Amino acid sequence: MARKLKVAVSGLGRMGARHAINYLEKTPRAELVAACDPGAEALSWARSRLAPAGVTIYETFDEMMQHPDIEAVIVAGITTEHAPQSIKAIRAGKHVLCEKPLSTDLAISQEVFDVAKSRPDLKVMTGFSRxxxxxxxxxxxxxxxxxxxxxxxxxxxxxxxxxxxxxxxxxxxxxxxxxxxxxxxxxxxxxxxxxxxxxxxxxxxxxxxxxxxxxxxxxxxxxxxxxxxxxxxxxxxxxxxxxxxxxxxxxxxxxxxxxxxxxxxxxxxxxxxxxxxxxxxxxxxxxxxxxFEPAFIRESNEFTEAVLDDKPLPFHLSGAIxxxxxxxxxxxxxxxxxxxxxxxxxxxxxxxxxxxxx
Amino acid sequence: MARKLKVAVSGLGRMGARHAINYLEKTPRAELVAACDPGAEALSWARSRLAPAGVTIYETFDEMMQHPDIEAVIVAGITTEHAPQSIKAIRAGKHVLCEKPLSTDLAISQEVFDVAKSRPDLKVMTGFSRxxxxxxxxxxxxxxxxxxxxxxxxxxxxxxxxxxxxxxxxxxxxxxxxxxxxxxxxxxxxxxxxxxxxxxxxxxxxxxxxxxxxxxxxxxxxxxxxxxxxxxxxxxxxxxxxxxxxxxxxxxxxxxxxxxxxxxxxxxxxxxxxxxxxxxxxxxxxxxxxxFEPAFIRESNEFTEAVLDDKPLPFHLSGAIxxxxxxxxxxxxxxxxxxxxxxxxxxxxxxxxxxxxx
Amino acid sequence: MARKLKVAVSGLGRMGARHAINYLEKTPRAELVAACDPGAEALSWARSRLAPAGVTIYETFDEMMQHPDIEAVIVAGITTEHAPQSIKAIRAGKHVLCEKPLSTDLAISQEVFDVAKSRPDLKVMTGFSRxxxxxxxxxxxxxxxxxxxxxxxxxxxxxxxxxxxxxxxxxxxxxxxxxxxxxxxxxxxxxxxxxxxxxxxxxxxxxxxxxxxxxxxxxxxxxxxxxxxxxxxxxxxxxxxxxxxxxxxxxxxxxxxxxxxxxxxxxxxxxxxxxxxxxxxxxxxxxxxxxFEPAFIRESNEFTEAVLDDKPLPFHLSGAIxxxxxxxxxxxxxxxxxxxxxxxxxxxxxxxxxxxxx
Amino acid sequence: MARKLKVAVSGLGRMGARHAINYLEKTPRAELVAACDPGAEALSWARSRLAPAGVTIYETFDEMMQHPDIEAVIVAGITTEHAPQSIKAIRAGKHVLCEKPLSTDLAISQEVFDVAKSRPDLKVMTGFSRxxxxxxxxxxxxxxxxxxxxxxxxxxxxxxxxxxxxxxxxxxxxxxxxxxxxxxxxxxxxxxxxxxxxxxxxxxxxxxxxxxxxxxxxxxxxxxxxxxxxxxxxxxxxxxxxxxxxxxxxxxxxxxxxxxxxxxxxxxxxxxxxxxxxxxxxxxxxxxxxxFEPAFIRESNEFTEAVLDDKPLPFHLSGAIxxxxxxxxxxxxxxxxxxxxxxxxxxxxxxxxxxxxx
Structure with a gap:
């Protein structure tokens, strides 16, 4: 069997849930292995919709990051967590696709950028769906x-x-x-x-x-x-x-x-x-x-492909800054x-x- | 002053009234000199709208045809009169633009065609506005x-x-x-x-x-x-x-x-x-x-031009048949x-x- | 893990290859387990594109039908094989989605219909993508x-x-x-x-x-x-x-x-x-x-869903006849x-x- | 015969010539009586196109203004003449339709406005065709x-x-x-x-x-x-x-x-x-x-109607300023x-x- 990218999704609100489904069902080369959200409603949805397909569900990001197989993390929770979680994930050696914006604070966005820069071996992208x-x-x-x-x-x-x-x-x-x-x-x-x-x-x-x-x-x-x-x-x-x-x-x-x-x-x-x-x-x-639904699906697939095949991402993080x-x-x-x-x-x-x- | 074509309109119902206005106001090289309709309502309209501009109004086609200046007749009354009036007008040596159809009866249409053919000096056209x-x-x-x-x-x-x-x-x-x-x-x-x-x-x-x-x-x-x-x-x-x-x-x-x-x-x-x-x-x-309003206006102008300058009409009567x-x-x-x-x-x-x- | 429908595709020409990919990658509730085609080029494609994902490749339809897991067959080869393969598959107790037409011969189409009618427990559909x-x-x-x-x-x-x-x-x-x-x-x-x-x-x-x-x-x-x-x-x-x-x-x-x-x-x-x-x-x-690409993907998913959940198909085989x-x-x-x-x-x-x- | 507004056009360049034709042929209630332009080419055009229809042609604006019948002037020559000619025309008691802009100089535009204001009996409009x-x-x-x-x-x-x-x-x-x-x-x-x-x-x-x-x-x-x-x-x-x-x-x-x-x-x-x-x-x-050709024709007609029937103009000169x-x-x-x-x-x-x- 061809190797699949093992992906985790953080945040299962409206956008995060869509990412989760895209990685679960619409990204042939990816496998959704884990997902987390602190909210009861999101967790309940994840347990009925994702868990039966073999996805491990967590209540916290930090717990989820202990999952041994994760290769890439989709950061899609509340905006204030975008930067901290992205930084943690990069530091843990994971590829990251972070929903936009990295932060509404320019200095914090810059920090994510700097951390990413220190790990040129990782693919770090922000989600400009268009x-x-x-x-x-x-x-x-x-x-x-x-x-x-x-x-x-x-x-x-x-x-x-x-x-x-x-x-x-x-x-x-x-x-x-x-x-x-x-x-x-x-x-x-x-x-x-x-x-x-x-x-x-x-x-x-x-x-x-x-x-x-x-x-x-x-x-x-x-x-x-x-x-x-x-x-x-x-x-x-x-x-x-x-x-x-x-x-x-x-x-x-x-x-x-x-x-x-x-x-x-x-x-x-x-x-x-x-x-x-x-x-x-x-x-x-x-x-x-x-x-933009088809664009989000293509985003999932191209991010996965870039990681698996070590191809360049379609655009650079500096553009988001x-x-x-x-x-x-x-x-x-x-x-x-x-x-x-x-x-x-x-x-x-x-x-x-x-x-x-x- | 440049010579203008002297035009009469027969029939002042919905379509005929529009032809009358077109020849009166939107055909610079034509002059509407006469118009007729047997109906009281149409006559009343004509007397208030056309007569003040110098158009002589008649109750019958035959009376109108006695007007000495008419060079061309627009036949626009009820369908059953299209052919008889067109034939009369041609025989009186007038150019004719007859609303379609010449007749719903093919033999009668053919008769108009034959009469028109006998007077190659006259322009006879049927109104295919498109x-x-x-x-x-x-x-x-x-x-x-x-x-x-x-x-x-x-x-x-x-x-x-x-x-x-x-x-x-x-x-x-x-x-x-x-x-x-x-x-x-x-x-x-x-x-x-x-x-x-x-x-x-x-x-x-x-x-x-x-x-x-x-x-x-x-x-x-x-x-x-x-x-x-x-x-x-x-x-x-x-x-x-x-x-x-x-x-x-x-x-x-x-x-x-x-x-x-x-x-x-x-x-x-x-x-x-x-x-x-x-x-x-x-x-x-x-x-x-x-x-098609602009097409009707162009029709009036091109018919007028064809007569005044003895140019060919844009299409032949045989096509209508x-x-x-x-x-x-x-x-x-x-x-x-x-x-x-x-x-x-x-x-x-x-x-x-x-x-x-x- | 949720149960997935085990699907085989017969015929890997232009249309069949697309069906194969749809069931492999774009139909979350289906699993493509087998595929067959008699042609060298199609087989070569299947071996490089489908086999690595775990699909067993066959040279003949009959051999493929020996695969123990197949629950449904997509008949997508040459037109003359549509009816015979559909009939064989139905008789073997498989659900069938047959590309249109069942046959260019009305009597043969009717035969497929009759065989399908004898097995009301099976879903048999023809592919009207629109x-x-x-x-x-x-x-x-x-x-x-x-x-x-x-x-x-x-x-x-x-x-x-x-x-x-x-x-x-x-x-x-x-x-x-x-x-x-x-x-x-x-x-x-x-x-x-x-x-x-x-x-x-x-x-x-x-x-x-x-x-x-x-x-x-x-x-x-x-x-x-x-x-x-x-x-x-x-x-x-x-x-x-x-x-x-x-x-x-x-x-x-x-x-x-x-x-x-x-x-x-x-x-x-x-x-x-x-x-x-x-x-x-x-x-x-x-x-x-x-x-119509998205329609074909929806077709795969709805056919799969109809079989797994024993729902009615969106239209009846008689309509195709x-x-x-x-x-x-x-x-x-x-x-x-x-x-x-x-x-x-x-x-x-x-x-x-x-x-x-x- | 219904009374027609006697109109003069000043300036017969591209725009002025179009105004002249509109008043000559497409404004039933107006009569083009005079036109002027200092240029040889424009004069030549006017003599062959306008004069045969009874329009008197002049080489200068001032001469034209001596024409005894003029009731309204269309100012359509070069921009620098818009204001001076409009002012002269208003002072001579003529209704004025001045092409835009009154002037590229705000003070001069204001002057036209002030002069116009002193003659509330006259219709003065600037040509905002849209x-x-x-x-x-x-x-x-x-x-x-x-x-x-x-x-x-x-x-x-x-x-x-x-x-x-x-x-x-x-x-x-x-x-x-x-x-x-x-x-x-x-x-x-x-x-x-x-x-x-x-x-x-x-x-x-x-x-x-x-x-x-x-x-x-x-x-x-x-x-x-x-x-x-x-x-x-x-x-x-x-x-x-x-x-x-x-x-x-x-x-x-x-x-x-x-x-x-x-x-x-x-x-x-x-x-x-x-x-x-x-x-x-x-x-x-x-x-x-x-x-915008039809808009210019409507402009001619509505300006004419406003003068003849003493109706308000569709917009006020102050808007142009x-x-x-x-x-x-x-x-x-x-x-x-x-x-x-x-x-x-x-x-x-x-x-x-x-x-x-x-």
Whole structure:
């Protein structure tokens, strides 16, 4: 029998449970051997759904790490545990796939990065699912081929469907606010299309609470627009929203000097069109899972393959740090109201207007 | 001042009134000088809308024809008057644009054709509005360019929006039933794309009354599907419907051995898309006028130009006769339930099955 | 560990190999234990791809059937072996999923059906993949909900991308010609939407060889159009094509008296749109696998689930027989040129025209 | 005969000539009596195209203004003449439709406004063509109906097709740069959707020269992105581009807290779709005229109607001033690199960061 990667999943909430199922059933070269979660509900689910398939269930991460066979750990619990568990796992010699963000704190994220760097023999990746989406890959291939010329302007949005409850307000408390939590995906894509070595020149942002006033207490908004200008004449602009009526509408366009490519400009959750007295109607996915489920499955498979075959991961951990830095800059620009400026080696500088006055 | 064509419109019902307005206001090289209708309502409209602009209004066609300046007549009244008025006008030396059909009776249509033939100095045209539609013209140009290779299969539909009243039942009484009234447009387009000299090999048709049972008394249906096979390996198939929920959806596709072109596969009455909790919705036009108004205006202008500059008309009257013949064959195939067969010179023949038995 | 269904796959050509991989890697509740194929190339592939995962490989079906653990057999080899192997497997007490068609010969198909009927304890299914497609299921759900009213007109097409070689000619030799091989899927969908108990009233068909003249020797065509009229005022019409330029374009529309639903009217193989100097372009899938891969995976999983949990299969074997009968009638209508007629208990009768003459 | 408005057109360049034709042939209630242009080519065109229809042609504006019948003047010559001619015409008691912009200089624009204000008996309008576009009007109606809730975020773009020559560089010299020339349309739409009384809170902008380096000499760019934040929690963001590959792609979306409406998200210049081996392709319009011709015709008709029937114009001249002010602020934000701030009565203020330092 071909060797399978022995995987453990930490955290069995909504996202972690999906990871567990993906490694259990949809990643042929992996074997899910262990899973842990401190919560009663998650444990109960794991005992009925995972245990019968031979997965050992634990109540704590530390206990789980004693399992003798684990080769790789999927860190998918609460955000504040992402960094500590990733670091422990790396130090224990395990490969790690950590859900994004590593941390909402840049210094802590950097620490994970540094620990990972000290173990070049291990594969450490953070989960930017859109990088595994077939449409984004096809678009990237087109951009790479030179078909749109030089990419110059990048626009991307992450728009969640509205909810009638207060979910987003509670979520904002720990997620690190809209640009850091949602736009970070779009920022990552901008770097993917423009080049990971792109250097930010300026950042500006505005936002508003149109539906969830409770977000204000966390300095957060439910609609945010930001512009990131890069040295070398490249512009990315972003829109993040927590109240889209129609569903989850994440979309991107890359404009080059000879063409444009769009990804998901016209969303649809199936191939059905409804011809009704009121018009022709298409339904769209309601959640990020509706949109990105196949990408998460591909992520599991490619992470497994990278470890088993010692292949390079599709992107480097440093990119996650950089995207977080830019997301944080947007957040600061939103919070302070000020436009932020950076020099060509990435250092924060004062703007031309202030410089003229001083 | 440049010379303008002096035009008269006969019949000021829904269609005729639109023609009158088009010649009055949207055909710069034409001047509407006269109009007639026997109905009180139409006359009242004409007196308030047309007369102030200098148009003389008549109650009868014959009186109107005494107007000394008329050069061209638009015949747009009830179907049974199409042929007699067209013939009178031609015999009086007027150019004629006659609404389709010339007649629901093939022999009478032929008579108009023969009279027109006797006056080659006059422009006589029947109103196949789709021939003037920009999208159909663009598609035709593409087909002509060879871009789809040799056209082989043609599909076209004329679908009216349903109505809650009995309109279609009354209409059926005089319109000549669904294949003759509605599909005739699609048939005309098939000949345009395949070549006017295409010869029918076989015809079959089925139909059903799904919404308007009253159509049965006239041998008519509210949904009809027919196939017309042409000698030389070309196939046209048609769908006509009187109960489309979404609106007027007339569409066409032409399939060549190297490509395909569609016309109005995705209808929309404007450029607006509605993102709503139930999905993304586009509205479409509700009537043929919503869809073809610009084509009717172009028709008026090109007819006027053809007369003033003695240019050839964009298509020949014989095509209208041929389309009617094919429409009538579909209707007969529907009525009898039988497939009809024709030889390579267009004569009706018995089918191979019957031939084998006899 | 949860019990897994032990599956064998017979035939490892293009389709069989895909089935093997699906049962090996994408059907969590199944275990692929055996596979067979008489061909050297397929065997070589199986030995390197399947054997390392613990699958026993055989050169003959009969040898494979000696494997002690097999509970279910997937019959996916050449068409002429579908029926004999299915019968053998059923008689050996195995559950069977047989690729379509059971046979191109109606009598042989009926025999499989009869054998299956004698073993009601076994699950025997034929592979109509579109029944497992999410979009078709969503559309069916909408039709079932009454949202479009009563389904009246059904249009469906199966269009393969053209090929520059002679593949389709060789394929035609054994596949049973275009209506039986391709349209049978559309026919099955018509029955799904109209009701499995729908009774055919008349059948007519035409066809042409526009690209592959070699098809003529097998009485086949590369473009076929057919109409199937059902008793009760329902109409289905079909288009099958072997030369579509753009790719695989299988689409369907169901028209009810209060609405319409379309499936894949606007195909796209990803969510990317290309804005180029020549226009806005979407790419579409090139093969049926591009379109239906997820449906095949769902088929494997649902077949497995039906066996393990003794649930009813999503559709009955009799439907496959019925679809084949209708496909054969279309083929005969094409071959003879005649329209075929049937009475309300499904018996072939002479048409009204001939009846009048006799 | 019904009274017709006697109109004169000043400037017969590309735009002026179109206005002249619209008033001559497509505005039934108007009569084009005079036209002027100082250029030989334009005069030659006017003499052959307009004069035969009874239009008197002049070489200078002042001479034309001596024509005794003129009631309204269309000012459509070079931008620097917009204001002086409009002022002269108003002072001469003529109704005026002035092409946008009144002036690239805010003070001069204000002067036109003041002069117009002194003659409330005259209709003075500036040509924001999108206000007359049917799709924008339908969208506005939907927004007004409350169907999307409260409009919160507005995105709009004006994207011209690239050119292989230096046209845009020369054009930039007099047009007042990209935000003032192109985005001003989008800004006007934002005010239309958010309310004309919306007050700007902050403005930021970035830009780049990706294709036309020569624009730099005029402080202009070929790609610009800007954000305008309004007091009350409303956000508008804009993209302007001079190098779109596919054609003219002007589009808009209005996002409310309960829905979204888009205008021209999926452009197409006709209803044709091309199914080709490379995919499915739609062509789009190449120029603003391709997109907005019907809007210009409606503009002519509504302006004429407003004068003849003394109806209010569809929007007030003050809006044009306001849009220009916002466009100029974006341009300044681009030029200086700084974010600009305004208080709740619209006065320029220093930003919070600088305030903290001072």
């Amino acid at each position: 990088r595994f989406d077939q449409s984004y890959r096809n678009a990237r291939k087109k951009v790479d081929s030179g078909a749109i010329g030089r990419p110059v302007v990048f626009r991307s949005q992450t728009c969640d469907k509205y909810r009638d409850d207060d979910y987003f307000i509670g979520y904002s408390k720990t997620s690190g606010s809209i640009f850091v939590d949602a736009s970070v995906h779009d920022i990552d894509l901008a770097l993917w299309m423009f080049g990971q070595d792109s250097i930010v020149k300026s950042v500006s942002a505005v936002g508003t609470c149109a539906r969830y006033q409770g977000l204000k207490q966390y300095g957060d908004v439910d609609n945010g627009v930001g512009i990131v200008e890069f040295w070398g004449g490249k512009i990315a602009y972003f829109y993040a929203c927590r109240m889209m009526a129609v569903g989850q509408h994440d979309m991107t366009e890359v404009i080059g000097n000879h063409g444009k490519v769009t990804i998901n400009a016209n969303p649809a959750h199936d191939l059905v069109e409804h011809h009704e007295p009121t018009g022709i109607r298409r339904e769209i996915g309601q959640t990020y899972w509706d949109r 950089k995207s977080m830095q830019i997301g944080s800059a947007l957040q600061e620009a939103l919070r302070t109201g000020e436009k932020l400026f950076f020099n060509e080696i990435g250092e924060s500088v004062i703007g031309p207007g202030l410089a003229a006055r001083l | 021939r003037f539609d920009q999208s159909y013209r663009n598609a035709r140009k593409k087909v002509d360019s060879g871009a789809i290779g040799r056209p082989v299969v043609f599909r076209s539909q004329t679908c009216d929006k349903y109505r809650d009243d009995d309109y279609f039942i009354g209409y059926s009484k005089t319109s000549g039933s669904i294949f003759v009234d509605a599909s005739v447009h699609d048939i005309d387009l098939a000949l345009w794309m395949f070549g006017q000299d295409s010869i029918v090999k076989s015809v079959s048709a089925v139909g059903t009354c799904a919404r308007y049972q009253g159509l049965k008394q006239y041998g008519d249906v509210d949904n009809g599907v027919g196939i017309v096979e042409f000698w030389g390996g070309k196939i046209a198939y048609f769908y006509a419907c009187r109960m489309m929920a979404v609106g007027q959806h007339d569409m066409t596709e032409v399939i060549g051995n190297h490509g395909k072109v569609t016309i109005n596969a995705n209808p929309a009455h404007d450029l607006v898309e509605h993102h709503e909790p139930t999905g993304i919705r586009r509205e479409i036009g509700q009537t043929y006028w919503d869809r 041929k389309s009617m013949q094919i429409g009538s064959a579909l209707q007969e195939a529907l009525r009898t339930g039988e497939k009809l067969f024709f030889n390579e010179i267009g004569e009706s023949v018995i089918g191979p099955g019957l031939a084998a038995r006899l | 029944r497992f497609d999410q979009s078709y299921r969503n559309a069916r759900k909408k039709v079932d909900s009454g949202a479009i009213g009563r389904p009246v007109v059904f249009r469906s097409q199966t269009c393969d991308k053209y090929r520059d070689d002679d593949y389709f000619i060789g394929y035609s030799k054994t596949s049973g010609s275009i209506f039986v091989d391709a349209s049978v899927h559309d026919i099955d969908l018509a029955l799904w939407m109209f009701g499995q108990d729908s009774i055919v009233k008349s059948v007519s068909a035409v066809g042409t060889c526009a690209r592959y003249q070699g098809l003529k020797q097998y009485g086949d065509v590369d473009n076929g159009v057919g109409i199937v009229e059902f008793w009760g005022g329902k109409i289905a019409y079909f288009y099958a094509c072997r030369m579509m330029a753009v790719g695989q374009h299988d689409m369907t529309e169901v028209i009810g008296n209060h609405g319409k639903v379309t499936i894949n009217a606007n195909p796209a193989h990803d969510l990317v749109e290309h804005h180029e100097p020549t226009g806005i372009r979407r790419e579409i899938g090139q093969t049926y696998w591009d379109r 019925k679809s084949m009968q209708i496909g054969s009638a279309l083929q005969e209508a094409l071959r003879t040129g005649e329209k075929l007629f049937f009475n309300e208990i499904g018996e072939s009768v002479i048409g009204p025209g001939l009846a009048a003459r006799l | 206000r007359f576009d049917q799709s924008y009007r339908n969208a506005r109606k939907k927004v007004d109906s409350g169907a999307i809730g409260r409009p919160v975020v507005f995105r709009s773009q004006t994207c011209d097709k690239y050119r292989d020559d230096d046209y845009f560089i020369g054009y930039s010299k007099t047009s007042g740069s990209i935000f003032v020339d192109a985005s001003v349309h989008d800004i006007d739409l934002a005010l239309w959707m958010f309310g004309q009384d919306s007050i700007v809170k902050s403005v930021s902008a970035v830009g780049t020269c990706a294709r036309y380096q020569g624009l730099k000499q005029y402080g202009d760019v070929d790609n610009g992105v800007g954000i305008v934040e309004f007091w009350g929690g409303k956000i508008a963001y804009f993209y302007a581009c001079r190098m779109m590959a596919v054609g003219q792609h002007d589009m808009t979306e209005v996002i409310g807290n309960h829905g979204k409406v888009t205008i021209n998200a999926n452009p197409a210049h006709d209803l044709v779709e091309h199914h080709e081996p490379t995919g499915i392709r739609r062509e789009i319009g190449q120029t603003y005229w391709d997109r 306001k849009s220009m002010q916002i466009g100029s602020a974006l341009q300044e934000a681009l030029r200086t690199g700084e974010k600009l701030f305004f208080n709740e009565i619209g006065e320029s203020v220093i930003g919070p960061g600088l305030a903290a330092r001072l």
